[in-house]
Amino acid sequence: MERREFPLWEVFVRARNGLNHKHVGSVHAADDRMAIEAARDTYTRRMEGVSLWVVPSASIVASDPGQAEVLFAPAEDKVYRHPTFYVVPDNVKHL
């Protein structure tokens, strides 16, 4: 008999209202309801969350690790992109 695994789903949990959903791991499930139930039983059994998202792992588009240099290295020396780079004049209020 052919053995096929259930597809993989990525699980995101919102720990408290007002916080973002955060990636916590993945589950195998045949459909969306099963994925939510598996996520609930696997990742929220100790009151870790108040809301769950599940996303088919196949739907996630990832950046190419081989492109990491090109994509991320140029940000290294761009300190002026941090707000702390700028000196705020003393007489500027309400900033």
Added chain:
Amino acid sequence: MSTPAFETALRLGDDALILGQRLGEWCGHAPTLEIDLALANLGLDLIGQAQHFLGYAGELEGAGRDADRLAFHRDVLDFRNCLLVEQPNGDFAQTIARQFLFSTWQELLFGELAGSRDESIAGVAKKAVKEVAYHASFASDWVVRLGDGTEESRSRMVDGLGWMWRFTGELFGEDRKAGDRGFGIDLAALRPAWDARIDSVLAEAGLDRPAPHRPTGGGRDGHHSEHLGHLLAQMQFLQRTYPDAVW
């Protein structure tokens, strides 16, 4: 001494304890890791209920027996669980069939008991009805998934329901001529709501309701199937061999 309140607490506790133990048997054997965890979660919810109900039964009895004493030092004839919960796990579909039929009933029962005049029973029922609602919905989803799945999953689901169906009459006291008011409520009155919920899930799963069967009962009077003795042997052996052993 046995009072109606004691019997009620014992029934509720034993239903939960025995089904919890059955679900625990899946630990490490379920089809996937996620289902393994899910079944263990269900089982632990039930063991939690059993602790409350049996603890309360012990208080009512006033003979110094606590929940552990009642769970591990009673013989098979003294158990008051329904026959449905002691049925063997069989394959995954048979386990799901048992859970679906039982949890749907237990959710309705706890809904009623939440309004009980007995505050201890009402308190536990009110709290537990939320977890039981999840058990019922988890099992219902699986009935649909298996029933409406492949040819093999469908035939296993049909077999599972076929096996468990004969034990559902006892849930409503239909095995007794005079009916059953053992929880302080008229169990027969739960039947229409249960039928409606069962039928709606079966319809979604594309499954027929199993043929009516003469209800098999007796569990509430301590007349159990041969399966319970084996379950108790496994569950109780440690406390029987080493009385009062602790972690």
